[in-house]
Amino acid sequence: MQRWEISSTQAGMLAAGVVALTGHALAVTYFLQAGGRDAWLSGPLALPLGLIAIWSYSYLGRLFPGKTIVEYLPKLLGYLGYVVAVLYVVFLFAVLVFTIRLTMDWLVDSILPETPSWVMGFLYMASVYYLAVLGLDAIARTNQFTLPLLTVLGIFISVASMQAKDYRLLLPMFEKGLGPVFSTTLLGLGNVGELLVILMYNAYVAPGDRKKSGKAYALALLYAITTLTGPLAGSIAALGYRVAGNMTYPTFQHWLTVTFARFFERTDLLAAHQWLAGAYVRCALYLLMFGTGFNQLLRVKFRHTYLLAGAALAVVILSEIAFPTRTVFDEWVTRMYLPASAVLGVVLPPLLAAVAWARGMGRKAQGAKTHGA
Amino acid sequence: MAHKTPLPGTLQENLRWLKKALGNHRGAIFRDLAMPTPGGGTTQVLVVYFEAQASAQRVEFHLVRTLLERASRGAPLNLDVMLPATIELKTREEALEYLFRGKVLAQVEGDPSLYVVELSDMPHRDIPVPETETGITGPREAFTELLVMNLTQLRRRLPGTALHLESTWIGDQAPVEVVIAYAEGRTTERMLSEVRRRLGKIKVDGLQDSGQIAEALSDRALSLFPTVLITERPDTVIHYLMAGRVGVLMENAPRALIVPAVFLDFFVSVDDFYEWRPYVAFLRFLRFIAFNIAIPLPALYVSVTTYHLQALPTELTTSLLAQREGVPLPAPIEATVMTIIFEILREAGVRLPRSIGPTVSIVGGLVIGDAAIRSGITSPAMVLVVSATAVATFSLPSTTLANAATYYRYGVLALASAFGIFGLLIGYLAVLANLAHMTSLGVPYASPLFPFMGKHLATALGTKKRPPEGPGARPAPSLVQTAENYTEPKE
Numbered sequence: 001m002q003r004w005e006i007s008s009t010q011a012g013m014l015a016a017g018v019v020a021l022t023g024h025a026l027a028v029t030y031f032l033q034a035g036g037r038d039a040w041l042s043g044p045l046a047l048p049l050g051l052i053a054i055w056s057y058s059y060l061g062r063l064f065p066g067k068t069i070v071e072y073l074p075k076l077l078g079y080l081g082y083v084v085a086v087l088y089v090v091f092l093f094a095v096l097v098f099t100i101r102l103t104m105d106w107l108v109d110s111i112l113p114e115t116p117s118w119v120m121g122f123l124y125m126a127s128v129y130y131l132a133v134l135g136l137d138a139i140a141r142t143n144q145f146t147l148p149l150l151t152v153l154g155i156f157i158s159v160a161s162m163q164a165k166d167y168r169l170l171l172p173m174f175e176k177g178l179g180p181v182f183s184t185t186l187l188g189l190g191n192v193g194e195l196l197v198i199l200m201y202n203a204y205v206a207p208g209d210r211k212k213s214g215k216a217y218a219l220a221l222l223y224a225i226t227t228l229t230g231p232l233a234g235s236i237a238a239l240g241y242r243v244a245g246n247m248t249y250p251t252f253q254h255w256l257t258v259t260f261a262r263f264f265e266r267t268d269l270l271a272a273h274q275w276l277a278g279a280y281v282r283c284a285l286y287l288l289m290f291g292t293g294f295n296q297l298l299r300v301k302f303r304h305t306y307l308l309a310g311a312a313l314a315v316v317i318l319s320e321i322a323f324p325t326r327t328v329f330d331e332w333v334t335r336m337y338l339p340a341s342a343v344l345g346v347v348l349p350p351l352l353a354a355v356a357w358a359r360g361m362g363r364k365a366q367g368a369k370t371h372g373a
Numbered sequence: 374m375a376h377k378t379p380l381p382g383t384l385q386e387n388l389r390w391l392k393k394a395l396g397n398h399r400g401a402i403f404r405d406l407a408m409p410t411p412g413g414g415t416t417q418v419l420v421v422y423f424e425a426q427a428s429a430q431r432v433e434f435h436l437v438r439t440l441l442e443r444a445s446r447g448a449p450l451n452l453d454v455m456l457p458a459t460i461e462l463k464t465r466e467e468a469l470e471y472l473f474r475g476k477v478l479a480q481v482e483g484d485p486s487l488y489v490v491e492l493s494d495m496p497h498r499d500i501p502v503p504e505t506e507t508g509i510t511g512p513r514e515a516f517t518e519l520l521v522m523n524l525t526q527l528r529r530r531l532p533g534t535a536l537h538l539e540s541t542w543i544g545d546q547a548p549v550e551v552v553i554a555y556a557e558g559r560t561t562e563r564m565l566s567e568v569r570r571r572l573g574k575i576k577v578d579g580l581q582d583s584g585q586i587a588e589a590l591s592d593r594a595l596s597l598f599p600t601v602l603i604t605e606r607p608d609t610v611i612h613y614l615m616a617g618r619v620g621v622l623m624e625n626a627p628r629a630l631i632v633p634a635v636f637l638d639f640f641v642s643v644d645d646f647y648e649w650r651p652y653v654a655f656l657r658f659l660r661f662i663a664f665n666i667a668i669p670l671p672a673l674y675v676s677v678t679t680y681h682l683q684a685l686p687t688e689l690t691t692s693l694l695a696q697r698e699g700v701p702l703p704a705p706i707e708a709t710v711m712t713i714i715f716e717i718l719r720e721a722g723v724r725l726p727r728s729i730g731p732t733v734s735i736v737g738g739l740v741i742g743d744a745a746i747r748s749g750i751t752s753p754a755m756v757l758v759v760s761a762t763a764v765a766t767f768s769l770p771s772t773t774l775a776n777a778a779t780y781y782r783y784g785v786l787a788l789a790s791a792f793g794i795f796g797l798l799i800g801y802l803a804v805l806a807n808l809a810h811m812t813s814l815g816v817p818y819a820s821p822l823f824p825f826m827g828k829h830l831a832t833a834l835g836t837k838k839r840p841p842e843g844p845g846a847r848p849a850p851s852l853v854q855t856a857e858n859y860t861e862p863k864e
Contacts, residue, residue, distance in 0.1 A: 010824065112680065112795055120795060127799045127806075134810040137817075141809035142802075144823035269677075269684050269794050276798045284806075 004136035008209040011202065012216025014140055016223040017147040018282040019194045023228030024154070024251055025275055026102045027191060030334050031232055032245035035184025038173055039245075040236060042188030043229035045181065046346075050192040050221045053346045056353035057195070058214035061202045063361050065210065069199035070293040076355055082297075084348070088196065089297055091344050092290040093311065095194060096283055098337055100125065101319040101329060103279050106249055111272055118320045124276070124283075125312040131284035132291070132308050136204055139288065143281045150278055153270060154227070157255060158234055165237035190338025191228055193345025195221065200289040287311060377464040380487055384419050384480045387487050391421055391478070394469060400424035401472075406437065408444035416444055417482035426475035428494030435492060436479060450481045458491035470548075495519065500526070501627075505772075506606050508643035515605040520550055520624040526607040527554060527622075531614070541572060543586070543623075547579030551586070554610065554620035554629075559851050561617075567814050568619050568632060583626035590621065590632050592812045597780050599773035600813040602634035612646050616832075617851025633813035633853065635820055637833040639771040640664070654834055659768070666765035667778040668804070671708045672789035672797045674758045679704050680793030696752040705790030707751055711759045712782065714741075719763070816856040826855055 006014070023043070031039045064072040069088055073081035103124065104117040112120065131139055174181065198217055205213050235250040244250040255271040291307045323329035381390045388405060395401040400423050407415040418440055422432060435456065443450055453459045462468045462478070468487060472478055475493030480486070500522070503515040516523045524538055535557050542548040553568055568590070575589045587601040602618075604610060605628050610620045613631045621630040631638075640660045645653045678697070682690050700707060718737035722730045738760075745751045762782070769775045781804055788796030811818035821829035829852045 007824065107795060112793055115792065115795075120792065123792065123796075123799060127803055130803060131806040131809075134806060138806060138810035141817065141819060141823040142806050144825055145805060145809070145819070267684075269681060272794050273798055276795070277802060280802045 004204040005206045006136060006140045006201070006204055007206055008212040008216045010140035010144060011198070011205045011209075011213050012220045013147050014143050014201065014281070014285060015195055015198055015217050015220035017143040017150075017278070018197060018285050019191065019220070019224045020150075020227040021099070021275075021278040021282055022191045022194055023224060024231035025249070025278065026099065027187070027333065027338070028231060028235060028250050029245065029248055030330070030338065031184050031187055031228075032235065032241060032250065034187050034334070035180045036245065037170065037175060037236060037241040038181045039184045039241065040170065040229050040233040041173070041181055042184040043225040043232070045185040046188035046192050046228075047221070047225050049189060049346050050195075050225065051218065052350050053192065053195065054198075054214070054217045054221050056349040057198050057202065057217060059353045060199065060349065060356065061205075061210065061213070063356050064203075065207070066203050068201075068203045068289075068293065068296060069196075070296045071203075073352075076352055076359075076361075085293070085297055087340075088199070088344060089290060089293040091340060092197065092200070092286050092293060093315070094337060094340070095197075095286045096290070096311075096315040097319045097322065098333065099279050099283055099286075100315055101323065103275060104319065105326070106252070106275065107272075109248065110252060110268065118316060121316040121319060122313075124279075125316050128280060128283040128287060129308055129312040131280065132288040132312075133305055136201060136285075136288060139281060139284050142284075146277045146281055150274055153274055157267075157270075158230060161234070161238060161255075165234060167233070167237045169237050169240055170233060186342060187334070187338045188228060189342035189346045191341070192221065192224060193338075193341035193343070195224070196341070196345035196349070197286060197289055199349065200293060201285070287315075377466055380462060380465055380468060382485050384417055384482050384484075387480055388419050390465065391468075394465070395421075395472075398423075400426075402429075404437075406440070408440055408450070410444055411447040416450060418450070419480045419487075420477060421472065421479075422477040422492070423472065423475065426473075426495055427477045427492050431492045431494065432477055436477065436490060440481075450484075452479055452481060452484070452488045452490070453486075456490055460489045462487045462489055497522065503606050503643070506604060506609070506643050508647075510644050510647040512606070512608045514607060516607060516622075516627045516629060518625050518627050520552065520622060520626075523607065523622055523627075523629070524552060524554075527610060527620075530607055530611045531556070536614070539569075541569070543572060543575050544577055544579040549580045550624045551580075552622045554614060554622060556614040556617075559615060559617040560619055560853050561857055563857065564617075564619055564633070564814060564853055568621065572621070580623065581625060583621065583623045583628050583630050586621065586623065587630055590630060590814070592814065596811060597777045598636065598808065598811060598818065599639060599771065599777065600632075600634055600811065600818065602631040602638055602771075603628050603773070604631060605629075606643060608646070609643060617853035633816040633856075635813055635816060635833075635852070636808060636818050637822065639774040640769070642770040657834055660770065663765040663768040664774070664778060667762055667769065667775070668781045669785055669789075669797060669801065670762045670765070671712055671758055671782065672785040672800070673794075674754070675704045675708050675786065676789040676793040676797050678754075679790070693752075693754055696754050699749045700752050701750065704755070705786070707755055708758070708786060708790075709783075711751060711755055712762070712786070715759050715763055716779065816853060820856055821852065826852070829855060 031042055035042055060069070060072070064075070070085045073085040073088075075081070077084060100121055104121045107120055108115070108117050131142060195217070202210075202213060231251045235244040235253070238244070239247070239250060239253060244253075247253065252268065252271055255268045287308055288304070290311055291302075291304050294307060294311075295302055323332060381387050388403065392403060402420075402422055402424055404418075404420040406418045406420065408418055409415055420432065420436060439455060440450055443455065453461060460471075462471070468478060468489070471489040475495045477490040477492045479488050479490050497519040498517045500517060501515045502513050506515075514526060516526070527536060527538070537555050537557055539553040539555075541551050541553065543551050551572060553565070553572070555565060571589050572586065575586060577585070580586065584603065587603065591600045593600075602613070607629075610622075610629050610631065614620055618631050618633065621632065640657050642656070642660075645657070648656075677684055678693055682693075685693070697704070702710065714737075718733065718741075721737070722733045725733055742756050742760075746753050746756060766775045766778055769778065781800070785797055785800035785804075788800045790796070792799070808819045809817075809823060817824055820826055821833055832852075
């Protein structure tokens, strides 16, 4: 096992940093298409289940200190545990494909239309690979720098684009019944479900800090919900839900409405910073955790330098060739990726916690602790 | 030095051995003196030293005249009692080592021991004024090549038992004394052991300057960012020792090393220790901005003018395009060539004598720059960008940090030339990752920024009250002590 060690603050910030991108940049259009005018409700409605999921992460972390979910699933579920562990490892990889495909599509559509997306994908993943190979400590520290900057710039854009927003467009609520709200909430849970990466890296939180990590993750969830709700509501207020839902990157439009006096006509270059810096830490963390989970699953010790390089290359290739059209990709996201995220990240962990409790593992752990003391 | 040979013993035997051992060494002075005694007899005294390394005047006054006077009175000639700082020698190797270091060897007939007498007078500079770390306020003393003088300067500034000076020797052929300096209770035992271990691992024949051991003290030898602080000022060393760092001083080296050194340390100028705090905080902020201009500005200009003209207002776009009309090189190559020419001018200015250096700057900066624009080889905007980058680089207090900025500038420029703002951001993220990963003797290099350590960040930004603690108060934990919690576990 690698001997990384991060603090609870770093762990919480990592959780906030890695999942926020989906809510406010990558998947906005999917939420809008599913929920229409009520799409912004998906965040608040996903919150209660999200909190239960976070509690279960902490509970499982306390039961299996220093172990990742891939390590303790077989102990919990026997052979079935291996199957579920495979799903978790595959999902960690899927997050990378999802992120890279959307990021490269956006770059080609908005920033560099002439450059082939695979070239940019290769360069970007090379950079991500560099950070991943440096280790969890380096990822956590990089995130400690990027997250506050991203937040400040995010607040700036939400305030600066206020002139173009009319929040009355959020009303009336529930105009089309509960159906759209339910659909978009399921996708919202998919966003929250990406927090499942905590089940991997929680094992590396410093032992003295583990008690505090639950609160840090809860705050990260609130951050994720805020960054999901704010941009969704903002997009609807600025463009109306129909126009915003037909756009591929509605939140990006906010940047196009802001100018810096006479010097910069468009501030979309700052949007590039937001997107790329946000995806950087996210991809590095998921790549590293994929490599860690892969080694633990197969009980091998492939060197991360080789394993992660192979995985990074595979991400670029798959994101290019696995989805011949954008429609196919969108279908994959809404029918497989986000629902799988909701199941693996929000539904399954509380069930696992319940299984552990039913099998008396919590009492055993408590007993061992008391006995040890 | 592993094999030790005992000294021959009697005065005549020692004299024969010394003459044989020093036969080819110019400047060795052997004085075989006959001291008249009251009984009319004489007592032989052997004095050996090197010309100009030991003071002939002091030998005459302190040693020879004292011996003559005592011999004439019939008093016993016990060298170890008569003279201060006298050491009895046991082996030939240590006798030669002391001799070569400017000490005087002496032996009295009948006494089987050869002694070393501290009468050295190695040629050295007086305490100079700092040359590379000049400031408006603060002391005006710098280190010299003489270690003992440098240590005296430290002791004068930090008298008492708080200052610890540990001596060690490095080098096989020509061992050099290296001193580890630290303040009691401010650093950690782990840090001290690590410094001792790294110095102990250095295997060289000899050392000429402390810069040669800086690499051994770095966590990663090939890192572009500096992880060892180098200073010529004793007051700076004391400031850092009180902040929990460890100083390394060396014989023959007019610069001290300070470890661990974190990223923000390289934004500290000498005046920062003495100036008005709000002003210091402002200046450090400016330097940080300058660093963030020094690396990406040419890359940003190239990426915007080549790939993202839509980001600029129409008037500015028109103006820039008009300026570039007729310029033979594309913007990426133009930027690369201009920054390389600037580096050449800078190098020329540094290498030339001081009286000519400024002339090169004027000719290079003004005449060539103006001529290049007029002849259409480059655009005024590019000259402005390169000049602004140069000024930003010069405003960095640390030349090693400025050098790192230069390396990264070329890397980021290459990426931006190929991929516009995307390449620039990739480069920026890679620099950030590198900063996040680096350590200096195990202390996270980007601390106290990330990992975030609020109290230490206030000190690093210059906003915290100086001195860090009030009279009689317990000192707050130093960055080094706090960073113990963040020290990366070794694989």
